[in-house]
Amino acid sequence: MDLAFLHPLYEHPGPWASVYVDTSRHTESTARERKLTAQWLAGDLAGQGADEATCHAVRTAIEELAHSPEPHGRALFARAGEVVLDPPLAAPPGGSSAVWATLPHTAPLLDLANEEPVCVVAYIDRKGAEFELRGALGSEEAGEVTGKQWPLHRTATSDWSVRHFQLRVENVWEHNAAEIADALAVCQEETGADLVILVGEQRERRSVHERLPRRLQDRVAEARHGPGSRLLDDDVERIRAEHLRGRAAEELELFLAARAPDEEGRTRAVEGVPAVVEAAREHRIDELLIHSGGPDTRREVWIGEAADQVAVRRGDLTTLGERHPAQARADDALVRAVVETGAAAVSVPSAPESGAPVGGVGALLRWA
Structure with missing residues (x-):
């Protein structure tokens, strides 16, 4: 995990308030419950020795989450009456908590957050691809690529002219895969996405995957879905979790x-x-x-x-x-x-x- 997004926390001296707010539970009384959570956590910080201005800043920030649609939670790091950093969480923290200490309590972020909790989903077929950004707050379109449209389909005969035609089909597939990979690499770089998910038939996914730059090879996951279907949020979360577990296992092997x-x-x-x-x-x-x-x-x-x-x-x-x-x-x-x-x-x-x-x-x- 790249931790560069934490730099602002180390530009100022402590002590720090580190608060993890669980927003994974949504009911009719959510707004009231989060207001009570804000009061409780601010009081907890005060009991640990936090100054009044910082407690107030934390309480206000949590109260502003009363109607937040975030599915998991948010971390808040505050000092001297100011919330310096408030990254969204990519997994529920298992309950809200607050710590007042010399350093910000950032270690839990290794399990709970991504530096950029966004991924690019590429829906690929032989004609091109559609890109979609998926993050904690929903999805949005991120562009499309249209490759060569003809010829795209193979035939089943041994005639020389037909074999020549099939070679042209192969060339079109390879050309389109290269264009998709180039555009996808640009999209990932511009958005800072931490994961690229390729959706489509195995051959098309593999062709694009092989042409992505080396810097992205450890950020790619593949998913087979039917034509025209879209990944659900649960699908994205499952793929992201599997990818992160795989990366952690690889690092442990190293x-x-x-x-x-x-x-x-x-x-x-x-x-x-x-x-x-x-x-x-x-x-x-x-x-x-x-x-x-x-x-x-x-x-x-x-x-x-x-x-x-x-x-x-x-x-x-x-x-x-x-x-x-x-x-x-x-x-x-x-x-x-x-x-x-x-x-x-x-x-x-x-x-x-x-x-x-x-x-x-x-x-x-x-x-x-």
Whole structure:
């Protein structure tokens, strides 16, 4: 997951209010319930020591969600009386919650949000394609491509002239697939979509898939649907969830392979808070792996003003010249570190056989 959208949170000092609002339940009394939720969460923050202006900003922001159609929820990050960032969630948070702490509590976003919770759905046939943007707030048309219209259909005979005709049919298919792939790549780049879904017959999907640029190959999913049919919201969510699980499994496999020493005894992966914190301090993390239920994710570490000022022991920071070290959760401190160094992060499964990092915290390194 690309965490660049979190940069605004680390341009200001803490403490921060981090609030996760569940909007997945919709009833006749939703507006009243969300107003009560706003009061409760603002009161919870006040009890944790948050200032009155920030509590008021959070309460107002939640009350404004009273009639929100968002199917899952929203995260709110506020300080000094202002909501600095409020990304929509791509999955329900399982209840609303609020935290007041030195750093914004961003680690849950690895499971609950996408940096751009939008995907492009391409409905493909031999004549061209229609593009549709699908996000948390609905869908909208995103353009279409019309390729060559003739000839498009093959025949079943061995006559030489007919075989020549069939070759022309193949050429038209290949030409149209290339045009669709080019237009789809432009659409994805302009919208910043995190996923491209190809819908259509297997041959047409595969032809377009093979012609998409390499940068998109790990952002593509395929779905077979009948002619003229459209993906339902549940279809899109299922495909997105399957895609994300597959990506997480691939990253975990890379981690397991990198954890094994090479011929010189060096590894390209580390696990456990002390080792990952050291790698963060040295800007060596290429991708952070977090299992949200891991016991070490909640472990307290010491941080300084700069993102790479993170240590297990307070004295390690004072030795480096930090005069006012503060404590923070390990997962939040490490997320801040990877955001500021341009690294990525991924949530990994927890099953014992999956080989998840020790304590729920690991990292692939930029160099051994």
